[in-house]
Amino acid sequence: MIQKLLHEGVEVETSIDGYDAADFPEISAEKQGHRHPVHRVVVTHFELARMIERVNRRFASLLRTELTKLGVEDVGPAQAMVLLAIGDVELSVGELLDRGHYIGSNISYYLKQLVDGGYIDRVASQRDKRSARIRLTEKGEQLCANLRNAGGAYNRVLARDDDDLRNLEIAFQTLHRLELVWGNAARYGI
Amino acid sequence: MIQKLLHEGVEVETSIDGYDAADFPEISAEKQGHRHPVHRVVVTHFELARMIERVNRRFASLLRTELTKLGVEDVGPAQAMVLLAIGDVELSVGELLDRGHYIGSNISYYLKQLVDGGYIDRVASQRDKRSARIRLTEKGEQLCANLRNAGGAYNRVLARDDDDLRNLEIAFQTLHRLELVWGNAARYGI
DNA sequence: TAACTTACTTCAAATTTTGAAGTAAAATTG
DNA sequence: CAATTTTACTTCAAAATTTGAAGTAAGTTA
Numbered sequence: 001m002i003q004k005l006l007h008e009g010v011e012v013e014t015s016i017d018g019y020d021a022a023d024f025p026e027i028s029a030e031k032q033g034h035r036h037p038v039h040r041v042v043v044t045h046f047e048l049a050r051m052i053e054r055v056n057r058r059f060a061s062l063l064r065t066e067l068t069k070l071g072v073e074d075v076g077p078a079q080a081m082v083l084l085a086i087g088d089v090e091l092s093v094g095e096l097l098d099r100g101h102y103i104g105s106n107i108s109y110y111l112k113q114l115v116d117g118g119y120i121d122r123v124a125s126q127r128d129k130r131s132a133r134i135r136l137t138e139k140g141e142q143l144c145a146n147l148r149n150a151g152g153a154y155n156r157v158l159a160r161d162d163d164d165l166r167n168l169e170i171a172f173q174t175l176h177r178l179e180l181v182w183g184n185a186a187r188y189g190i
Numbered sequence: 191m192i193q194k195l196l197h198e199g200v201e202v203e204t205s206i207d208g209y210d211a212a213d214f215p216e217i218s219a220e221k222q223g224h225r226h227p228v229h230r231v232v233v234t235h236f237e238l239a240r241m242i243e244r245v246n247r248r249f250a251s252l253l254r255t256e257l258t259k260l261g262v263e264d265v266g267p268a269q270a271m272v273l274l275a276i277g278d279v280e281l282s283v284g285e286l287l288d289r290g291h292y293i294g295s296n297i298s299y300y301l302k303q304l305v306d307g308g309y310i311d312r313v314a315s316q317r318d319k320r321s322a323r324i325r326l327t328e329k330g331e332q333l334c335a336n337l338r339n340a341g342g343a344y345n346r347v348l349a350r351d352d353d354d355l356r357n358l359e360i361a362f363q364t365l366h367r368l369e370l371v372w373g374n375a376a377r378y379g380i
Numbered sequence: 381t382a383a384c385t386t387a388c389t390t391c392a393a394a395t396t397t398t399g400a401a402g403t404a405a406a407a408t409t410g
Numbered sequence: 411c412a413a414t415t416t417t418a419c420t421t422c423a424a425a426a427t428t429t430g431a432a433g434t435a436a437g438t439t440a
Binding site for chain 1: 386387388389390391397
């Protein structure tokens, strides 16, 4: 068991019967929430990945609820994420692809639906007619605004004080690191 | 624009043309990676959600690759996550459900495939015959072990020093917080 | 100008997720 | 203790999402 731990994860401080905590880190991340961690917990690769999966699921389901509340029937959470990814800039499909690490055909598919729904404008670029320029329509912007508005409450709950903010930012940057490492790994191996 | 920011996100320190950074926080999270953030960046709800979605996608794709390398044809990344969620304990379907915030029928579906594939043992509990007890078979454990083994390399890259570890842990706990907030919101509203 | 590359799109299939409707075993209640 | 309700799952059918192979058309390069 110890060997397994040493291999897969990395320990912070000397461990006192800390193995089980490693198996269920959910338990270790108790109320103290806001403060920096001050104890031995092992966060492995997979624990993080599982956490990310769960959080992602929760958020998607929240988005779905929000969309339903808004009475939007023709946009699912995945498409909403595309709209949010576009934001208030005009970009090409390729850029959008990078923004979400989507697969090309996937974005094409969503864009079609969103264009049909009137949420997005797609125009061929002047300089390069292969490249499509994408941007939100009034309707698309409105939907995003509504979603952002609904999301405001969460921001207020999640970012109460400076400590929260710091942690959110660290989380963001750490995830970005995962994104890079896992992304490069996918391309070039390890 | 400022109003929008103040409403949706929260700012760290006084902002100097920091608005754009809020729109593209990817850019702000530069190389410094290991150190704590020391600058004004706004991390909103949605930015984090988008990041989580991207990272999740990357990880799934990595898992798929790994499974292919291992020659495992009958287990997709989603099922692999279920196996990893089970780990080395025996639990009920309900517990497993909680572990991943799955929907019941979803897990049932995966379990069926995994039982058929010989990765999981499902036995009705003695004390409560409605409840199924789940655990990995030899084969299932072997697959998890192989995956964990392959994952070791990432842990070593991601957790080089104490700083990395701290950040990983903060990320984990922050995500856990998101999990709770978003989860409660789904149940009870805001 | 022929061959190649890029930037997308289409389509068909696989995978994953959802929701409604079971079933059978507890637990509760009158 | 029989009747009802609740719990713990499963099944099924449909929807949503994702994937991959095969286009197409516009640039680029040789």
